[in-house]
Amino acid sequence: VHFTGSSLQMWLLRLTLVALVVGLAQSARPVAEVEAQAISNTANTYQLPPNATYKNTKPLIGILTQPCHDCPGTSYVAAAFVKWVEAAGARAVPIRFHASDEELARLFRSINGLIFPGGLTWLWLDAPYVITARKLFNMALEANNNGDVFPIHGTCLGFQLLHILASNVSRNDLLIETNSTSHASTLKLMDAAADSIMFGSLNHELQKKLEDPMLNLALENHEYGMPPPMYKKYPVLSDWYKILTTTKDRQGIEYISSMEAKKYPFFGTQWHPEKPSFEFGIPEIPHTLDAILVAQHLANTFVDYARFSSHKPESHEQELEMLIYNTPVVFSAKDEVFADDNYDGPDMTYYFDPDEKPPHGPDDGPSYSGELKYASRRDYEAMKAAGSYSEFKAWQTQRRRATVAQMLG
Known part of the structure; x- marks a missing residue:
């Protein structure tokens, strides 16, 4: 291409003006958003092993159960997660959080993916739930490192759990309090979403609708969140994950x-893709066709x-024995009473290892009579302030001794 002196000057002037406009637009964006985009842009995308092919067309998805102590069982799974994977052509297998190492290994060899579900369990590093999750997480790492594809999806609490497992940083250090319970909202797509597994193939119109505050297609339902700067404060997080959306x-x-x-192939949503199609107890859950299409895409x-x-x-017999269909589902929205501060009570619930306890909504916290269920606001605040499961247990034991001493005195 040949330029005259004047045409070259005009071309350089135009190029300078374009760069200036782009620079001004970038500088006008909020600092947090610019940081989030910068972090998300450092990423590559997971690739399947060379020559990977389908190994099965009836996958089994493990769902890690969560503890509950004033309910008809020792642990539970919200039925919406079961329906979510069923709608995509899979079947659910409950994995009890208190299972032995031998049982965990047997189940892992049998399932084709894993869900860390949402819920109200406290994610201290030394909590039994987190310890079991870490064992499964490490099994998944080893499998994928050996070319054996094994995906994990974490929702809400499970999203936070994936960060804790990758970084080994306390939830008290990673998370901040947010006003996000029962909050239908938007998803601001970062640049990294364009070539991501989760959103890269999503219909372009739906991508735009996710960012539309008039539609609010994503249901957020959590008291804690992770601000984007945590990926800079703890670089191990940006080594592991890339930010796709913020809210x-x-x-x-x-x-x-x-x-x-x-x-x-590990994916995480702080929001709840399982709820639009299968939960109706929270009025704010979006049930529009667009919300359901997005949720179905992720499934x-x-x-x-x-x-x-x-x-x-x-064996085929073992497969049938593993399935969640061996456990009856409870219409918990109708038949149970949830604690006032339980904001995540599912419509339908699977309970495991039932005992004689009366029906009650699933929850997880300290109590006078149980290991974890909280019965008072004082207990709840103490749990928030505790740095670990063992620290809280020590506080709880001390308080009970003081209560007994007061009664005897």
């Missing part, structure tokens, strides 16, 4: 709402990666 709570506090791992994407897993039960 603001009712006070305008920005937190990460979607991410995926760079080197593994399809996650379950499709499970089809590349070669795991399978040892």
